[in-house]
Amino acid sequence: MFDNLRRLIDKIKPNFVEGGKFGWLQSTFEAFETFAFTPNTVTRHGSHVRDAVDMKRAMITVVIALMPALLFGMWNIGFQTSLNAEDWPYELGTAASWWYCLWFGFLRMLPLIVVSYVVGLGIEFMFAQIRHHEVNEGYLVTGLLIPMIVPVTTPLWQLALAVAFAVVLGKEVFGGSGMNFLNPALVARAFLFFSYPTHMSGDKVWIAADLWGTDAIAGATPLGELAAGSLPSDTALDMFIGTVTGSTCETSVIAILLGAIVLLVSGIASWRIMLSVILGGGAMGLLFNLIGANDYMQLPFYYHYLMGGFMFGAVFMATDPVTSAQTNAGKWIYGLLIGLFAVMLRVLNPAYPEGMMLSILLMNSFAPLIDHCVVARNIKKRERRKEAVR
């Protein structure tokens, strides 16, 4: 079968090279060929291999790290509906019901993922074509992240619009993967959040009413309850396991931690950033505990890790190697401030129940400045050392 495919590709290849009949489709053809087969071109001059991990492998590793959260998120979509829907086909608590939860969630997630990939990759191919670049793999992760951080009932046309906005204005306008200064997945979410607030917040978006459509059952997230002035009705253990309402795949701390282990062991994400985000959030939480002016401030600080998208943001969003700070000292500052601002926004601003998205986007835009200061300081330090030796 692969021989036939190889033969077919070789046969049509002359049409797609420079000057061929479909020469303008060169980069699209190249993308599909290297997707199917390892390229057979060989570097002729000295090559500069520093690491066996290329972009393709790094992206696949992140996708693997996302799998636990994705699978749990799918199951939880069904589980939340089963708890609240009037007619659920199986008796709650049975194995059949358990499996049906996963199937239900899979069917709900599938359109979101398909729309995200089709629209996003479509635009990526278009830009690669116009610019005569190769299509690269950056969108594999972004395209999966976007459906994972929106409410399950997000209308598909709005998602498509947000994906187009994020890919064009969050990424391609700056020159494509690796050139963007904001995390494209969060740009998509921010676009939805400010454009269609009724579909992104409140308490009637988090639980799907049935298999199709955008109808939702009322059910507030823990953060929503806190913003409304009451305490979360879910226990800390529920929030740790993830059987609470929220954006599709952000609820389970356990599943996210499994992903974090994959990212840390493979060395793709920075442990400094993850740790500093967690420390920053904890420090702010403890500070509010000391002030203790209202119920929200008195909430134990570790609740902030369990609620909303804090852990998802810390593990998968803040660590984006393109948009985070690059220097080691810069990473600490960047991460600490993300954690601080996220918790501060949550507690002090009732208009924004969740502060993680905005604080990561804010620090994304400050990351180059932080790096600049760290580098300038280092230069000054070394100059002083040089003076001392002289």
Add this chain to the structure above:
Amino acid sequence: MKNFDLIKLPFNKQNPITVQVLGVCSCLAVTAQLKPAVVMAVSVTVVVALANLIISLLRNTIPPRIRIIVQLVVVSTLVVLVDQFLKAYMYDVSKQLSVFVGLIITNCIVMGRLEAFAMSNPPLPSLCDGIGNGLGYSVILVTLGFVRELFGSGSLWGYPIAEKLGLYGIGYENNGLMIMPPMALILAGIIIWIQRTRNKDLQED
């Protein structure tokens, strides 16, 4: 021909907003709807054209040391006239524009054209330059106002287009981001992007 060029250039290669990046503040503030955007565009065009003409007539008598103050006096007089006119004949729009009519005084396009052109050119070219820059500013303002009102409020000049077409019935919704000032900045950025892609000599490095 030269005077006509002065009117024509600001539409593209010398556009005050997309090339000189002047007057951006008001372009973010008043373009949420088409009507105030058009009124603002006309007001600025009138002010910058007349101010250019007056300063150009006075240019040889203004002592260089106090020229900014003289320019400011002329501009503020014109702006107060425009403001009073709007209050008298278009009160609702005047309320919508609120302080931004008064802030035309500080609009960088007005001061920029006076300093850069009217101070050293005869009256007729100065008038043309003022009209051209005012219209160049207007083009961007009206474009932004059109897009933002259409997608942000689903209407044009107050006429509810989306509702009449029955778009809400099939699940369409207005885009809340369009009404916020940041979206005006993003849209202006998109216009700059398109303009520079088409105009090779505007591209830097």
